[in-house]
Amino acid sequence: MNAGIVSYGAYIPKYRIKVDEIARVWGDDANSLKSGLMVHEKSVPDFDEDTATIAVEAARYAVKRSDINAQRLGAVYTGSESHPYAVKPTSTIVAEAVGATPVMTAADYEFACKAGTAAIQTCMGLVQSGMIDLGMAIGADVAQGAPGDALEYTAAAGGVAFIIGSKESEFVAIIEDTYSFTTDTPDFWRREGMPYPEHGGRFTGEPGYFKHVTHAAKGLLSKMGTKPEDYNYAVFHQPNGKFPSRAASLLGFTKEQIKPGLVVPKLGNTYSGSCMMGIAATLDQAKSGDKIFATAFGSGAGADAFSITVTDKIDEIRNKAPTVMELLSNPIYVDYATYAKHKGKIRLA
Amino acid sequence: MRDVAIIGVKTTRFGENWDVSLRDIITEAGVGALEDAGVAGEEIDSIIVGNMSGGQFIEQEHIGALIADYAGLAKELHVPATRVEAACASGGLALRQGIHSVASGLEDIVVAAGVEKMTDISSSSASTALAAAADREWEGIMGATFPGLYAMIARLHMHKYGTTSEQLAEVAVKNHANGVNNPIAQYRNKISVDDVLNSIMVADPLHIFDCSPITDGAAAVILAPADIAHKYTDTPIYVKATSQASDTIALHDRRDITTLDATVEASKRAFKMAKLTPGDIDLVEVHDCFTIAEICAIEDLGFVKKGDGGKFTEEGNTSIGGKIPVNTSGGLKACGHPVGATGIKQAVEVVEQLRGDAGKRQVDGAEVGMTHNVGGSGATAVVHIFSRNR
Amino acid sequence: MMSVPRFWRKQVARYNLIGTHCANCGAYYYPPRNMCPKCRREGKLENFKFSGKGEVLTYTVIHTAAEGFEKQTPYVLAIVKLEEGPSLTSQIVADPKDMSIGMKVRPVFRKLGESGERGMIYYGTKFIPE
Numbered sequence: 001m002n003a004g005i006v007s008y009g010a011y012i013p014k015y016r017i018k019v020d021e022i023a024r025v026w027g028d029d030a031n032s033l034k035s036g037l038m039v040h041e042k043s044v045p046d047f048d049e050d051t052a053t054i055a056v057e058a059a060r061y062a063v064k065r066s067d068i069n070a071q072r073l074g075a076v077y078t079g080s081e082s083h084p085y086a087v088k089p090t091s092t093i094v095a096e097a098v099g100a101t102p103v104m105t106a107a108d109y110e111f112a113c114k115a116g117t118a119a120i121q122t123c124m125g126l127v128q129s130g131m132i133d134l135g136m137a138i139g140a141d142v143a144q145g146a147p148g149d150a151l152e153y154t155a156a157a158g159g160v161a162f163i164i165g166s167k168e169s170e171f172v173a174i175i176e177d178t179y180s181f182t183t184d185t186p187d188f189w190r191r192e193g194m195p196y197p198e199h200g201g202r203f204t205g206e207p208g209y210f211k212h213v214t215h216a217a218k219g220l221l222s223k224m225g226t227k228p229e230d231y232n233y234a235v236f237h238q239p240n241g242k243f244p245s246r247a248a249s250l251l252g253f254t255k256e257q258i259k260p261g262l263v264v265p266k267l268g269n270t271y272s273g274s275c276m277m278g279i280a281a282t283l284d285q286a287k288s289g290d291k292i293f294a295t296a297f298g299s300g301a302g303a304d305a306f307s308i309t310v311t312d313k314i315d316e317i318r319n320k321a322p323t324v325m326e327l328l329s330n331p332i333y334v335d336y337a338t339y340a341k342h343k344g345k346i347r348l349a
Numbered sequence: 350m351r352d353v354a355i356i357g358v359k360t361t362r363f364g365e366n367w368d369v370s371l372r373d374i375i376t377e378a379g380v381g382a383l384e385d386a387g388v389a390g391e392e393i394d395s396i397i398v399g400n401m402s403g404g405q406f407i408e409q410e411h412i413g414a415l416i417a418d419y420a421g422l423a424k425e426l427h428v429p430a431t432r433v434e435a436a437c438a439s440g441g442l443a444l445r446q447g448i449h450s451v452a453s454g455l456e457d458i459v460v461a462a463g464v465e466k467m468t469d470i471s472s473s474s475a476s477t478a479l480a481a482a483a484d485r486e487w488e489g490i491m492g493a494t495f496p497g498l499y500a501m502i503a504r505l506h507m508h509k510y511g512t513t514s515e516q517l518a519e520v521a522v523k524n525h526a527n528g529v530n531n532p533i534a535q536y537r538n539k540i541s542v543d544d545v546l547n548s549i550m551v552a553d554p555l556h557i558f559d560c561s562p563i564t565d566g567a568a569a570v571i572l573a574p575a576d577i578a579h580k581y582t583d584t585p586i587y588v589k590a591t592s593q594a595s596d597t598i599a600l601h602d603r604r605d606i607t608t609l610d611a612t613v614e615a616s617k618r619a620f621k622m623a624k625l626t627p628g629d630i631d632l633v634e635v636h637d638c639f640t641i642a643e644i645c646a647i648e649d650l651g652f653v654k655k656g657d658g659g660k661f662t663e664e665g666n667t668s669i670g671g672k673i674p675v676n677t678s679g680g681l682k683a684c685g686h687p688v689g690a691t692g693i694k695q696a697v698e699v700v701e702q703l704r705g706d707a708g709k710r711q712v713d714g715a716e717v718g719m720t721h722n723v724g725g726s727g728a729t730a731v732v733h734i735f736s737r738n739r
Numbered sequence: 740m741m742s743v744p745r746f747w748r749k750q751v752a753r754y755n756l757i758g759t760h761c762a763n764c765g766a767y768y769y770p771p772r773n774m775c776p777k778c779r780r781e782g783k784l785e786n787f788k789f790s791g792k793g794e795v796l797t798y799t800v801i802h803t804a805a806e807g808f809e810k811q812t813p814y815v816l817a818i819v820k821l822e823e824g825p826s827l828t829s830q831i832v833a834d835p836k837d838m839s840i841g842m843k844v845r846p847v848f849r850k851l852g853e854s855g856e857r858g859m860i861y862y863g864t865k866f867i868p869e
Binding site for chain 2: 740746770798800801808811814826827828829835840852863
């Protein structure tokens with residue numbers, strides 16, 4: 001029995017800050033940053049938005065897009081590295097706000113930027129085993145980056161919810177298989193009680209991102225006996241524009257394959273939402289029969305690869321909730337002071 | 350039912366009175382009113398005191414007993430003392446309860462008082478305490494403040510009736526002009542329309558000068574059966590009507606956001622009880638917690654057609670010497686608004702006017718006066734009518 | 740802000756705009772009520788989920804905030820009339836310059852506030868321009 005995507009929903013706050021504006025504050029060279037990172041602007045949450053509100057908005061769009069009876073959801077898992085509470089689940093807030101409670105299970109996930117895809121895999125297992133009817137997997141973050149740190153240029157806000165089921169008639173996309181590659185690699189972390197993450201600088205690259213992404217991707221291709229050219233689209237975790245582009249080329253995927261899902265230049269890195277946002281953006285324009293190869297990466301470190309085939313049901317539901325491109329359009333640009341106010345970087349009392 | 354008269358009055362100085370506490374000011378008001386009436390402590394049958402929130406403002410409940418104690422009426426005389434509460438209408442409510450008691454024949458001499466000590470906490474904490482007069486669970490939780498609620502009334506009043514910010518400002522200008530001549534007023538300075546319009550915005554369209562201040566103060570009146578009032582005073586002021594009405598606690602549930610139906614109903618009941626009409630009233634103290642509240646009050650009490658309050662005020666009709674002098678005391682805006690005391694202070698002002706004792710702010714030939722006290726954004730309204738003639 | 744049980748008691752109503760409908764007279768209520776003010780003891784109240792479509796009846800822009808809302812100024816507070824009839828008080832997430840009486844709004848899920856850094860975070864419904 002296959003697991004599949006029954007619906008999906010994305011949410012991106014309407015505010016943006018340009019890399020130029022952040023660079024102005026820290027005296028950095030904006031042009032070299034933009035070409036180096038391939039990121040031009042990033043999303044900024046409103047002062048009253050956090051991971052829970054973003055997860056709820058994405059989850060509500062997912063429920064709306066396929067007109068799901070939320071009581072069918074047997075599980076809600078929210079992956080994030082910016083859960084509003086250290087202890088107390090975001091997922092119960094989401095479950096209550098979409099009307100999925102009370103006969104269901106819920107938990108929060110954390111695996112840096114791949115906590116959301118770990119939630120997808122959990123839901124796949126639960127629906128395929130028959131333990132639940134439908135499961136909701138969310139990746140959402142109001143990503144943290146210390147003021148002045150390189151991360152600040154990309155740490156963005158957004159979230160994506162997938163509803164995973166096992167009834168083929170309901171699939172908008174079949175998840176044919178998934179493959180994970182995990183080691184203990186401390187390339188990026190945030191200690192308990194600390195507001196901002198620390199990272200290993202260039203150590204996050206080869207031993208972190210590239211090693212895990214390529215191993216997971218190659219593992220899945222080999223397990224399934226498929227090749228990069230069998231896929232119409234490819235999506236990789238996108239902490240910036242450079243990493244996924246290089247990963248694609250290392251694996252033999254083309255620029256054209258990754259283009260629809262490469263949302264980072266206008267969005268920034270939504271951490272747990274990053275790869276899932278790329279999948280959502282790809283689903284927004286994929287046609288029936290299109291095949292999507294996706295690999296998420298989470299520091300710490302691991303990668304989850306997925307092989308997805310779109311069904312003809314996609315056309316029925318695509319426009320029943322905002323597409324990623326619609327969510328990215330008509331942003332309101334803010335200056336650094338407003339950004340700092342929205343992000344709670346200005347402390348009152 | 351017996352007719353009731355007011356035989357003694359006293360209001361303390363209103364303002365930021367750092368050097369005195371609640372028990373000091375309420376005792377000062379009570380003693381002053383008793384002296385004004387020539388009543389001995391032994392004659393007092395009971396005390397009714399209006400106090401919105403001793404609990405929040407000074408973390409003191411059991412205000413009635415505290416007052417009886419510090420007035421020297423507890424330890425030997427054991428005079429009963431009762432606190433009543435209806436937010437900013439607590440004072441009006443205390444007066445009404447006192448009138449009930451005397452009118453019923455159960456008690457003869459009753460002290461009806463009001464007190465609030467608001468400056469012992471920060472102004473933001475005081476604002477939070479006041480916000481408890483609105484619906485905490487469905488207004489307060491959304492970030493509603495009292496100026497915010499009245500600002501929403503003002504915005505819609507402007508939208509529906511063309512009321513202007515300048516007209517609202519005229520209320521404050523007039524009340525400050527009256528406050529100049531009131532020795533107990535918190536603000537005794539004249540202001541201009543420009544002063545109001547240039548003052549900082551609190552809740553658009555209300556500026557800080559559209560808002561009544563945070564005030565310490567107390568007031569008391571002595572009630573007696575009309576039949577024996579002349580034993581105490583040559584000029585008893587008779588209670589012609591007491592009325593009270595309720596409306597929804599939350600502004601959003603009202604029939605019409607720009608009309609305080611509780612005021613409309615309390616006014617109708619009072620005029621019916623007194624067998625009078627708005628044309629018979631020589632002056633009125635209304636609940637101008639915000640400038641828009643005075644505009645709504647004169648409309649809802651029946652002095653001017655709904656929607657015309659702004660224009661009516663702008664034309665000077667509510668000034669001393671105008672068609673219907675409103676808030677000769679300076680109102681809540683200039684005299685100050687110690688919430689529990691306001692309803693009693695309004696009665697004291699009307700009594701002084703009807704006695705002819707109001708000095709430079711005297712309304713010539715005043716025979717009949719009215720008070721209008723509101724709780725919250727209009728969930729409670731208390732109206733009284735007083736007359737020199739029984 | 741409010742104590743945890745006091746907020747939690749009506750949390751679902753706040754999250755999902757669930758009020759009440761009187762099966763006797765047909766009136767709708769939000770916030771929810773336990774007694775129909777029209778029918779009183781004859782009323783038959785049942786839960787009702789509002790569509791969330793509404794229009795601004797009146798509004799203000801708050802510059803001097805209530806305690807706990809200081810970080811949010813200036814914020815727009817409005818009375819929103821829901822299409823089913825009742826009105827409620829909520830914030831409108833919009834530029835004050837874009838506000839007008841009669842504008843159409845729809846609900847969003849937002850943080851209402853929090854009890855300091857250590858306390859509970861309160862979530863609920865605000866509105867945005869349609």
